[in-house]
Amino acid sequence: MYAYSEFDKSFLASRNAQFRAQVERRIAGHLSEDEFKPLRLMNGVYLQLHAYMLRVAIPYGTLNSAQMEMLARLAEKYDKGYGHFTTRQNIQYNWPELRDIPDMLDDLERVNMHAIQTSGNTIRNVTADHFAGAAADEIADTRPVAELIRQWSTDHPEFQFLPRKFKVAVTGSPNDRAVTRAHDIGLRMVERDGTAGFEVIIGGGLGRTPMLGKVIADFVPREDLLPYLEAIVSVYNLLGRRDNKYKARIKITVHENGLEKIRALVEERFGAIKARFSGIDQQILKSIEASFAPPAFKKSDTAIFEESRAKDPVFRSWADTNLHPHKAEGYSIVTVSLKAHGATPGDASGAQMRVLADIAKRFGHDELRISHEQNVILPHVHQSHLPDVHGILKRHGLASANIGLISDIIACPGMDYCALATARSIPIAQQIATRFDDLKLEHDIGALKIKISGCINACGHHHVAHIGILGLDRAGQESYQITLGGDHTETAAIGERAGPGFSSAQIIPAIERLIAAYLEMRLSEDETFIQSYRRLGMAPFKAALYPEKAQENAA
Amino acid sequence: MPRSTHQFTPKVITANALLEGDVVYLTERDCWTRDLREAALLTDEADAELRLLQAEAQTGVVVGAYLAEMAAGTHGPEPVHFRERFRRNGPSNYLHGKQERI
Incomplete structure (x- = not known):
């Protein structure tokens, strides 16, 4: 695993000292909230519904035991005994007090961790395939490249005030476990003539305008990757809209300008800056690669x-x-x-x-x-x-045998914690899981992805779920909209809205009807929910969700 | 400021405490309470706007003050919208937040 260099350590120490002073000045009244807010956001500190929230980056999702122990310590010392792991491979603490946050950051520094760029209009925590370095199906471990991107993007002077936030995901396997097509930049390692490079995808994203990323370059050699990324972000930085927050992400820039124009601008910029990289990034990558050498696997009896x-x-x-x-x-x-x-x-x-x-x-x-x-x-x-x-x-209550099944649900914090949420997510996830556990149907139903977001920003990835649930506020009531047929893998797809929303009392029975219809209609136990959906289309599932409507139509 | 013609519905002034981030409400005596039942229910629009300005000025004590719609209940103001109900109670997955103290 990568260990901080002297440069990293001194950078982080000075950054933490700066933030400590900023917090002190805020508490002493020398900084107003308007002045302080951008500073706290740069360091991962949000103010949520009931308390502050600290979002700590877990770069490309990798931790060692000392880091995990520190996360436990933070949960117990500064929070209410727990932490929440997110869809961006971060951990969020829901209850820290403002005064304690500088101490939390110092504790994290001791184990090579921080909360920098986990918020704000910057390049966020780089995410990766969580099986990187271990999966049988991967071309190579992508974490060295992800670490290189982390170093390049952290405190990058040109990219601290982008039009909007910017998310990069990397996978080294043809089986995409990093949802690369739903990111501002998705990188998929591919091989050409025996050498590994990257297919570069841009302009993907979920949120209020879900879009799948488009391939801007089908093969970028590894040594060109960093200047190529810099060219993309730099083109976006100039071209991206700053007049409207909801049109500021690169997906809109690509949509409005067209992929061809963006590609031409990126190529031009790439040509202009490539020489500046002078190979130093490749030297750094070499040393990073050494720190990700695979462990000494033993051979013994199984x-x-x-x-x-x-x-x-x-x-x-x-x-x-x-x-x-x-x-x-x-x-x-x-x-x-x-x-x-x-x-x-x-x-x-x-x-x-x-x-x-x-x-x-x-x-x-x-x-x-x-x-x-x-x-x-x-x-x-x-x-x-x-x-x-x-x-x-x-x-320790950690042996649930449900990975990839109906109760392995993604859920954002929703209105139980989040200031942006329009409805709760967590109770819906809890009820679905307990209901199907009671029915003892989970293993019979088989592979199924349910993902729940508590607002249109889609932190819960509902657009790419087989069954997506979006919580909204409809006339002062929590209302849940269902989308069907989404896919988060290499065959990515945005789910289609099934129809009107359901109240919090109606949503669990609605999911039950949907599952019953699937069990009834599948060709065999081997046909998964998503396969049935692809074979049959929306109509029979819609009929199951809205039986009154179906009856009306039949009459 | 032009006075709107719509019917003003009762509101309380609420914010988050600067240090703890905890939900707070403004009382009749212009100090902050953690307990919604002790909040001042404001029924006059001009009074509400003025008090909100004063609350917003207290940047060393609270963050993000705003007017939240409430109804008069037997034990003080009651939330009209579910968001304010969650802010009053705390999250629904654990007995954390305000419900720890009830």
Whole structure:
């Protein structure tokens, strides 16, 4: 893993000292809120419904055990004992007091972490495939490139006042687990003539105007990547609209100007700046790559894994849903569900974080990942340790066998915390999970992605869900709109709105009707919800959602 | 300022405390309370606008003061909109926030 250089350390120390002084001046009354707000946002501090919120970046979702332990410590010392992992591979603390935040940032600094550029109109935390460096299907570990992008974008003098926020996601696998087509820039590692480079996608985004990104370059060699990214952001910085917040994202810039014009401008800018990079970025990348060298994978017997699988049905169920193929023989990638039925998606207590850190230390080559799906990953676990790992997880409420199933729901904090929300998300996720757990239908239903956002900004990725739920305020009541057929993978698609919204009392029965219709209509147990939807289209699902309407039409 | 012709509905002045970020309400005596039941329910538009200006000026104490619609209840002001109900109570997934103290 990357460890901070002396440069990083002194930069962060001085930045934290600056923010401490800014907080002191705000409390002493020397700074007004208007003056202070942009400063706190640059350091990840929001003011939410009930309290301040500190958003800490987990670059490309990678953590070691010491960092996870520090996150636990922050939860216990400055918050109410828990933290919330988000769809952008960040962690949010919901209850810090303003006075404590500089101390929290100092604590984070000790483990090479910060909250810089987790807010504001800057390049945000770079996200990546949460299985990077471990997945059997990847071309290469993309984290060194993601780290290079982090270093380039952090405090980049030209990009501190962009027209709007800017999000970059990277995947090294043809199976896109980083939702690259829903980002301002998505990077997909591809190979050409045996060398790895990147397909560059721009102008994707969710929010009020969901759009899938478009390929601006089908192959950019690795050594050209940074100047090419700089060219894109620099073109956007000049061309992006600053007159209207809702038209300021690069997706609108691309939409209004056309991909061809943007591509021509980017190529021109790239030509002008490429020489300035002089290869120094490639030297830096080399040293970063060394720090991401794969761990020393051991070779040993995996018989105990097979034995446990054969004799313990609870372990087998967990192993069948929560494990993913690893590139090293005898290893598995473990996804630890933060979606226990009825729990808040993405929340982990300080105690749970410590347990995860401890497992990573003892059984996981000291590595952890946070997925955009709000779960925790142990990327490198030898299969002989899986029964022990499962046993520990079980004792701490972390062994839910539901990855990729109906209760593995993405939910934004919604109006339980967020000042922007128009309705709650969390209770809807809790009710769906407990309802289908009660019905004991979860495993029968199979692979299904439900994603819930509490406002049109779509932090909960509802547009790319098989079943998306958007919470709105309709005449002073919480109302939930359903979209169907979205897809967050390499076959990305924006879901289609099914019809009028449902009240908070109607939404769970509506989801139940939808699932019942799917179970009824699927060709076999192997046909997933999204496959049925693609085969049959919206009509039969709409009829299930709105039975009165369907009856009227039939009459 | 031109006076609007619409019917003014009762409101309280609310904000977040500067240090804790906690939801606060303005009382009759122009100080801040954490308890909505102690908030002043303002029924006169001119009075409400003036008091809001005074509240906004208290930048060393509160952040983001605004007028929130309320109805008169038996135990003081009651939220009309669900957002204000959540602000009064705290989140619905844990007994955190104001409900910890009730």
